[in-house]
Amino acid sequence: xxxxxxxxxxxxxxxxxxxxxxxxxxxxxxxxxxxxxxxxxxxxxxxxxxxxxxxxxxxxxxxxxxxxxxxxxxxxxxxxxxxxxxxxxxxxxxxxxxxxxxxxxxxxxxxxxxxxxxxxxxxxxxxxxxxxxxxxxxxxxxxxxxxxxxxxxxxxxxxxxxxxxxxxxxxxxxxxxxxxxxxxxxxxxxxxxxxxxxxxxxxxxxxxxxxxxxxxxxxxxxxxxxxxxxxxxxxxxxxxxxxxxxxxxxxxxxxxxxxxxxxxxxxxxxxxxxxxxxxxxxxxxxxxxxxxxxxxxxxxxxxxxxxxxxxxxxxxxxxxxxx
Numbered sequence: 001x002x003x004x005x006x007x008x009x010x011x012x013x014x015x016x017x018x019x020x021x022x023x024x025x026x027x028x029x030x031x032x033x034x035x036x037x038x039x040x041x042x043x044x045x046x047x048x049x050x051x052x053x054x055x056x057x058x059x060x061x062x063x064x065x066x067x068x069x070x071x072x073x074x075x076x077x078x079x080x081x082x083x084x085x086x087x088x089x090x091x092x093x094x095x096x097x098x099x100x101x102x103x104x105x106x107x108x109x110x111x112x113x114x115x116x117x118x119x120x121x122x123x124x125x126x127x128x129x130x131x132x133x134x135x136x137x138x139x140x141x142x143x144x145x146x147x148x149x150x151x152x153x154x155x156x157x158x159x160x161x162x163x164x165x166x167x168x169x170x171x172x173x174x175x176x177x178x179x180x181x182x183x184x185x186x187x188x189x190x191x192x193x194x195x196x197x198x199x200x201x202x203x204x205x206x207x208x209x210x211x212x213x214x215x216x217x218x219x220x221x222x223x224x225x226x227x228x229x230x231x232x233x234x235x236x237x238x239x240x241x242x243x244x245x246x247x248x249x250x251x252x253x254x255x256x257x258x259x260x261x262x263x264x265x266x267x268x269x270x271x272x273x274x275x276x277x278x279x280x281x282x283x284x285x286x287x288x289x290x291x292x293x294x295x296x297x298x299x300x301x302x303x304x305x306x307x308x309x310x311x312x313x314x315x316x317x318x319x320x321x322x323x
Contacts, residue, residue, distance in 0.1 A: 102258030142260030
């Protein structure tokens, strides 16, 4: 085993023993270790990191900067064991994170996505229902992808129509009430799943045909593939890229969560609801850590910003008249 790969494995074990969830960082570091092996590099240098950063084709600057920062922290740790290590300097790759404007699927686009997913062919006929129901649940509830993937059968109370989201982002656990139509869809999927696979094996609610819990990456793949097929994502013809990059650019699976939040706020504004009073409920429902994370949707969507501005202007005029 090459030195960089061996050191990467030791570092990941070290961080996980400290209680960190290093899944995303682990994938980046393993990718870096593979690059080091291909270039026959036995230790980390700034030049190696720069050349690795160039492999992020068309990625956002913030994405590349984040990846390099992950490798930098690894290199700082490694330098205490391997004196030839050159930790890249802070800010080697400039990149300021900016939240992308969400893609808000129309009702027709959601229907097309869910119905097309239901027709995905597979040996046992379960893959289609799994991803169709999964996408439908994200649309109806605004759950994070990881929250839906991590649902166990015991977390889905079909009798009362409630989901239990355990150990979600920021370590929070919360209850999610379901609309009756969503409950019926989950119940129908559970019956079909158990008919195909039985009730033994993994406790996961959403499962693959192999009987294992589906992953966020497989869900993203299916979403990107279907979005391109439906014309929601712009196609790329750069066949020199690896296969995983051939689904174009456009809507992300996380945009279904954005859609739920944005449409909820739109409905409130259109109905004349006092949003400032109601928004803490949406903050809790979505599992946001700060209310600013929910208010961001008002700035992200032109119609929401217009409605919020009009509401603020009306309130100001009323206050001016009253005074």
